[in-house]
Amino acid sequence: MIPYKHEPFTDFTVEENKQAMLEAIHKVNGYLGQDYPLIIGGERVMTENKLRSFNPSKREETIGHVSQATQEHAERAMAVAKETFETWRSTNPAMRADILFRAAAIIRRRKHEFSALLIKEAGKPWNEADADTAECIDFLEFYAREMLRLKDGVKVESRPGEYNRYDYIPLGVGVVISPWNFPLAIMAGTTVAPLVTGNTVLLKPSSNTSVVAYKFMEVLEEAGMPKGVVNYIPGSSRDIGDFIVDHVDTRFISFTGSRDVGVHIYERAAKVHEGQLNLKRVIAEMGGKDTIVVDAEADLELAAESIVKSAFGFSGQKCSACSRAIVLEEVYDEVVAKVKEKAEKLTVGNPETNEHFMGPVIDDKSLNKIKEYIEIGKQEGKLLVGGTTDEAVGNFVHPTVFVDVKHDDRIMQEEIFGPVVGIAKAKDFTEAIKFANDTDYGLTGAVITNNREHLEQARRDFHVGNLYFNRGCTGAIVGYQPFGGFKMSGTDSKAGGPDYLVLHMQGKTTSEML
Incomplete structure (x- = not known):
């Protein structure tokens, strides 16, 4: 065969x-x-x-x-x-x-x-x-x-x-x-x-x-x-x-x-x-509440690109979507600036003409749930990008980024299933992995780093079913990356x-x- x-x-x-x-x-x-x-x-x-x-x-x-x-x-x-x-x-x-x-x-x-x-x-x-x-x-x-x-x-x-x-x-x-x-x-x-x-x-x-x-x-x-x-x-x-x-x-x-x-x-x-x-x-x-961890020894352009594409592909309506990022404090400001720049360039609209990166969310129920979490995010952190919707014809939500949130805030813990990502700081890599694991879910995660010891530490300690290094946390291929998660993400x-x-x-x- x-x-x-x-x-x-x-x-x-x-x-x-x-x-x-x-x-x-x-x-x-x-x-x-x-x-x-x-x-x-x-x-x-x-x-x-x-x-x-x-x-x-x-x-x-x-x-x-x-x-x-x-x-x-x-x-x-x-x-x-x-x-x-x-x-x-x-x-x-x-x-x-x-x-x-x-x-x-x-x-x-x-x-x-x-x-x-x-x-x-x-x-x-x-x-x-x-x-x-x-x-x-x-x-x-x-x-x-x-x-x-x-x-x-x-x-x-x-x-x-x-x-x-x-x-x-x-x-x-x-x-x-x-x-x-x-x-x-x-x-x-x-x-x-x-x-x-x-x-x-x-x-x-x-x-x-x-x-x-x-x-x-x-x-x-x-x-x-x-x-x-x-x-x-x-x-x-x-x-x-x-x-x-x-x-x-x-x-x-x-x-x-x-x-x-x-x-x-x-x-x-x-x-x-x-x-x-x-x-x-x-x-x-x-489902999941999936984290990309960005180390101090990382390609920060790759990190920002991975966060944005994983968070906003298909309007964040993937169980594997990046809805939280944990960034080491020494590179935090630079990563946030790059994420802001990339997210603001994304366009939202009817996907039929292939002119937009993002299309709609699926229905009114999803739309209303996402809007509620955007309001929660405004109370918990700083709104960096988005936070708005366009509901005249379809169910459109603009890519939304919250910064200066804590890893255990609601928008960092509860599955939103929409184009919303929160970014929090960690003082070192060990704390970043601890924060990444501190959710009820364990489906996907990613680590962006050039430090081999940190990659091996994540391989051992980052408790998710699908862990990716130096790439986004979505896009498992059948037969290449068998897909399924730990904890409340399901039966693995x-x-x-x-x-x-x-x-x-x-x-x-x-x-x-x-």
């Missing part, structure tokens, strides 16, 4: 690529406003209750009207998934992998179309949308290859007169609850991992980006996925969320989203209901890594006397 290599990003300075994206946006514009059904056992189910998906850059623009599942639909989907599992679990793993390989090829051919839909429904700038689509392709191909690696189990020792085997078998029916910030990549990755390992799935995508998920379902069907393996049931968490988590036939829950919801799911999944035969497994990625379920598929299976030992 050809060695794994991640999907390359598109260079939109090339005129041919730019025109291809503009054509894709035109194509997506042609199917805006359609009605979308549920998909249960391959059957399209249109409901009266539909949720309007809209463009966060232009709120009056409707992406689609998406049917909403009730508990009755969810129960039906569960029954279908449970029945389908009895045959799907016995299929050839190589065949299941082939479905993923073909799906990857289909999306690669339609790469700009999916990116255009991400621009429209999620408000992603071109480069962020392209990276999302590329990561989706990476997940499909990486997990297909991983299944081929694991399909014959793992070697264990045998004694004379005895033959032992250790095989992986699927768990059963899984519930996938996917987020809006990576509505293609994370949604696809968390869906196909259980699929390729022989499980069946109830997919509940984010209400903000359900059209993207529907289009992905079409790709899986085209790639040869049998009916009932993945059942698409968008709906409100209030109506069906607890119901599918609590269900006696739910074997595992794969969740990406906020800490509060993740903890809620974890608690509910722990309860054993009457008739339940298995303890439920939870795979959770619950390393997406795109060698352990991830095993989370969707259970080990079975067989021993034969010869």
Whole structure:
């Protein structure tokens, strides 16, 4: 097999690529406003209750009207998934992998179309949308290859007169609850991992980006996925969320989203209901409060660039985004000045024309939460850049920087999920690492330094799941930087890594006397 290599990003300075994206946006514009059904056992189910998906850059623009599942639909989907599992679990793993390989090829051919839909429904700038689509392709191909690696189990020792085997078998029916910030990549990755390992799935995508998920379902069907393996049931968490988590036939829950919801799911999944035969497994990625540490022995231009790009890429709506920087006091003023200069040059607006670094935040709820934290930041520190919004047409927040804050202030401790970063001082490198660790989260972090001893100190003591040296703290690549965090960032379920598929299976030992 050809060695794994991640999907390359598109260079939109090339005129041919730019025109291809503009054509894709035109194509997506042609199917805006359609009605979308549920998909249960391959059957399209249109409901009266539909949720309007809209463009966060232009709120009056409707992406689609998406049917909403009730508990009755969810129960039906569960029954279908449970029945389908009895045959799907016995299929050839190589065949299941082939479905993923073909799906990857289909999306690669339609790469700009999916990116255009991400621009429209999620408000992603071109480069962020392209990276999302590329990561989706990476997940499909990486997990297909991983299944081929694991399909014959793992070697264990045998004694004379005895033959032992250790095989992986699927768990059963899984519930996938996917987020809006990576509505293609994370949604696809968390869906196909259980699929390729022989499980069946109830997919509940984010209400903000359900059209993207529907289009992905079409790709899986085209790639040869049998009916009932993945059942698409968008709906409100209030109506069906607890119901599918609590269900006696739910074997595992794969969740990406906020800490509060993740903890809620974890608690509910722990309860054993009457008739339940298995303890439920939870795979959770619950956000972060990610820190870039800038040492005195650092490239300060690189430090400022890393802070700004990590804080404001996709308007800070990444669990890996830099929302806090800890800078040694002897270089603090210089770093702050460089961050100010770079942040003030960023432009904000509708990403459709590829003229702006930042697009919108996803919805009114996010907008209002960010505004509240900006007011908190004004009380806790000094507003250096931004602090304003533009809400006339879309949900736009300007890049915002607070300085002279303390590492334990609220804006340095609580996840904001928007384009807001705080910068605090530390007297030395050891204190900087102590401050960096002093949050409830432990997802990503970065250290900018040319001091090798400090790099090794951070490798040992900076307690995060993904630690980067002399670069920003966002942008993990599937197969290169397995992604997942510690503490309240989740279950350290390393997406795109060698352990991830095993989370969707259970080990079975067989021993034969010869």
